[in-house]
Amino acid sequence: MTQIEQTATPGKTPAGKIEYVRQQEARRLARRSFMRVSVFAGLTLSIGAMAAGTLAFFNLRRPTGFGGVVNVTKARIPTAGDDPARISEGKFWLANLQGAEGDVLGVGGTGGLLALYWKCPHLGCTVPWSPNFDGAAVNFPGIKGWFRCPCHGSTYSRAGIRVYGPAPRPMDTMALTINPDGSLNVDTGKITGGAADNPLRTVAYNG
Amino acid sequence: MATAAVARPAAKPQPRARDEEVLVWPDLVFIEFIAAMVFTLALFLLSFLMNAPLLDQANADVTPNPSKAPWYLLNLQELLLHMNAALAGVIVPSIWLVIMGAFPYFDRDNDGQGIWFGTENSIKLSIIGGLVGIVGTWFLILWDSGKLAFFLNDWFGFSGGDTFRFLENVRSIQTQLPWPEWSREITYSPWNIVIIGEDFQNLDFPGWLVEQGIPTGVMVAFPSLLIFALWRAGMIFTRRDAVVVLFSGFVGAYLVLTVVGTAFRGQGQELVFPWQLKVSEGIPGQH
Amino acid sequence: MAVETPAKPSLSDKLYDKMFHNYVWKSIFRTGYPNTPRNQMLIVATNVFLHLHPTRLHRTHVKVTHTYCLGGLSFFMFLGLTVTGILLMFYYVPSVERAYLDMQNIETTVQFGQLMRNMHRWMAHAMVILVFMHMMRVFYTGAYKPPREFNWVIGVILLVLTFLLSFTGYLLPWDQLAFWAITVGTNIAGAAPVLGPKSRFWLLGGFEVGPNALIRFYTLHVIGLPLLAAIFMAVHFWRIRRDGGLARPL
Numbered sequence: 232m233t234q235i236e237q238t239a240t241p242g243k244t245p246a247g248k249i250e251y252v253r254q255q256e257a258r259r260l261a262r263r264s265f266m267r268v269s270v271f272a273g274l275t276l277s278i279g280a281m282a283a284g285t286l287a288f289f290n291l292r293r294p295t296g297f298g299g300v301v302n303v304t305k306a307r308i309p310t311a312g313d314d315p316a317r318i319s320e321g322k323f324w325l326a327n328l329q330g331a332e333g334d335v336l337g338v339g340g341t342g343g344l345l346a347l348y349w350k351c352p353h354l355g356c357t358v359p360w361s362p363n364f365d366g367a368a369v370n371f372p373g374i375k376g377w378f379r380c381p382c383h384g385s386t387y388s389r390a391g392i393r394v395y396g397p398a399p400r401p402m403d404t405m406a407l408t409i410n411p412d413g414s415l416n417v418d419t420g421k422i423t424g425g426a427a428d429n430p431l432r433t434v435a436y437n438g
Numbered sequence: 439m440a441t442a443a444v445a446r447p448a449a450k451p452q453p454r455a456r457d458e459e460v461l462v463w464p465d466l467v468f469i470e471f472i473a474a475m476v477f478t479l480a481l482f483l484l485s486f487l488m489n490a491p492l493l494d495q496a497n498a499d500v501t502p503n504p505s506k507a508p509w510y511l512l513n514l515q516e517l518l519l520h521m522n523a524a525l526a527g528v529i530v531p532s533i534w535l536v537i538m539g540a541f542p543y544f545d546r547d548n549d550g551q552g553i554w555f556g557t558e559n560s561i562k563l564s565i566i567g568g569l570v571g572i573v574g575t576w577f578l579i580l581w582d583s584g585k586l587a588f589f590l591n592d593w594f595g596f597s598g599g600d601t602f603r604f605l606e607n608v609r610s611i612q613t614q615l616p617w618p619e620w621s622r623e624i625t626y627s628p629w630n631i632v633i634i635g636e637d638f639q640n641l642d643f644p645g646w647l648v649e650q651g652i653p654t655g656v657m658v659a660f661p662s663l664l665i666f667a668l669w670r671a672g673m674i675f676t677r678r679d680a681v682v683v684l685f686s687g688f689v690g691a692y693l694v695l696t697v698v699g700t701a702f703r704g705q706g707q708e709l710v711f712p713w714q715l716k717v718s719e720g721i722p723g724q725h
Numbered sequence: 726m727a728v729e730t731p732a733k734p735s736l737s738d739k740l741y742d743k744m745f746h747n748y749v750w751k752s753i754f755r756t757g758y759p760n761t762p763r764n765q766m767l768i769v770a771t772n773v774f775l776h777l778h779p780t781r782l783h784r785t786h787v788k789v790t791h792t793y794c795l796g797g798l799s800f801f802m803f804l805g806l807t808v809t810g811i812l813l814m815f816y817y818v819p820s821v822e823r824a825y826l827d828m829q830n831i832e833t834t835v836q837f838g839q840l841m842r843n844m845h846r847w848m849a850h851a852m853v854i855l856v857f858m859h860m861m862r863v864f865y866t867g868a869y870k871p872p873r874e875f876n877w878v879i880g881v882i883l884l885v886l887t888f889l890l891s892f893t894g895y896l897l898p899w900d901q902l903a904f905w906a907i908t909v910g911t912n913i914a915g916a917a918p919v920l921g922p923k924s925r926f927w928l929l930g931g932f933e934v935g936p937n938a939l940i941r942f943y944t945l946h947v948i949g950l951p952l953l954a955a956i957f958m959a960v961h962f963w964r965i966r967r968d969g970g971l972a973r974p975l
Binding site: 473 | 759762765766768769775778779780781782783784785786787789791794797798801802805821825828829832839840842843844845846847848851853861864865866867868869870871872873874877878881882885888891892895898899900901902903904905906908909910912913914916917918919921933934935971972973974975
């Protein structure tokens, strides 16, 4: 108080002096609360940033395996007409269709690569490839080699077309791109529900 | 105002402990907070700028040259080059830790606590102790690596010839002196004492001298002599002073040993300058 | 002069009131904002983290040049190492087949993984240096003198534990640096007279650094030694208070 009174010159009247001191005090308080708000805001921000960083730590930058992009080297790609290749890390069958092969319903398939998600659309069993299964048992005589679910007997052609069993739809397919070096990238996170047009989803491959 | 008839003795304000005290919040908590923040930021910055090293996968068939322990153990690895492995690697550090732990039981005077360099000569003694530790350790390392003899010959043309060859380093005392044959196998026990596979019956005296005797002597005698000399010079008055010299000497020696082990030991643990230090990745099949 | 009427509460005042002057907030923080001496002492005394401190202490002890915060910072490094260490444990498997691949995975695939690993390593180095400097500070300020003799002994034990913590962590990346550093380091321990070879065998779980050594070092590094260090730290801090706070001229 005494210091302020000594330095305070404005206001000759006592009321002026009181007003000056009051303003000084108000400014001091305002400065202090501003500092306090800034400190706590800064603290909240930095702790928030660290918490966000910690959460991000649990994120993988390039997820591999099922759910991410699975690379299939050229050597593993079956030649046209061969049995489908089992790509276990991506949970799919890689079929290389020759011409209208597998297009049992005749929707106009022209052949090429097709990645078929191996999960049965019925109740989720893993569908194996049965190379010796005769199509005669499911009214498609002459065609050997079918996908046949061990759980309830749903049967699918090379292109995943359902021809028999309780499955509600053909096998699901995955997005597939061909790299310049002849290998494949299959996005196992991008699964399209199977439909009659499965044979039309093929990607031509001349590798 | 000098009108009071009776001069009443003014109540002298008594210094109270409370007046000297401050509140922990904010006076201490804020300092701690700022220190923690500064360190957090500095470490974040360092982590952004410098990556932790990750070399090739561990391979027991390929030994890098030089192979080094973590930096804080390189002082021991450096010590190992100069004396018996058990002495340097285990006995010296263990005994030193016990000595250090026993400081307060030796220096029991509670005077001079709570202020930097409590006694009159503390600063001088710390500097002397530290310098002797640094210079002495460097001197001993240079001597034992044969660099001292090399410098004497190379720079001053001084050569002891074969007569003084045994002074080139510690181990030349064993190899360059004509020790009598009996001294290489002194039987000190009438029967062989075996403790967990180790025999205790014969003593190779020259080997014992250079591996254990001289190093132990040096490590005991140098600090003792320094403290004795400073006491006779009238600089050490209390046990605290003696402990200050001992501890400062340790810090100096520890520093030099760590730095030499980290930055001055090249391939084959040769003494080199830091900029000549190269690490060979190692050759498969060669240990 | 007009009679002053109290200013109407502004929006921020109302917000402040709603946030901090309600039942829930007050159940968490019993004291108000520490802006009065009473509240400032209460918050230190009632907060479990702050009550490590006394409510008030001597003026000389808050001078930075008295302690340079070295002990507190060593503890802070321990806390930081615990946090970053636990995070790294999510991605690290201490097996000879996986350890090195996991390290590469942490550095390349995990978001902020490289940063987390760097933090852990530099913090560990910083802790070793800080603990040593803290010891020098305590020595040169004569703070080991009576009645703090035993706390100095605990400090020496904590120094050794810090070295051991850092040493056991050194093997975990399973790269050439780690492997040979631990080989050299354990050879030093194995040089001990009589007990040396046996203790090295116990430590490594074999004659060489291998799968057993990795899992032993890992377990010691992530739980055994930190637990031991935490116990000694608790005693260390407790004794500071019991022995009358920081050392001060008599």
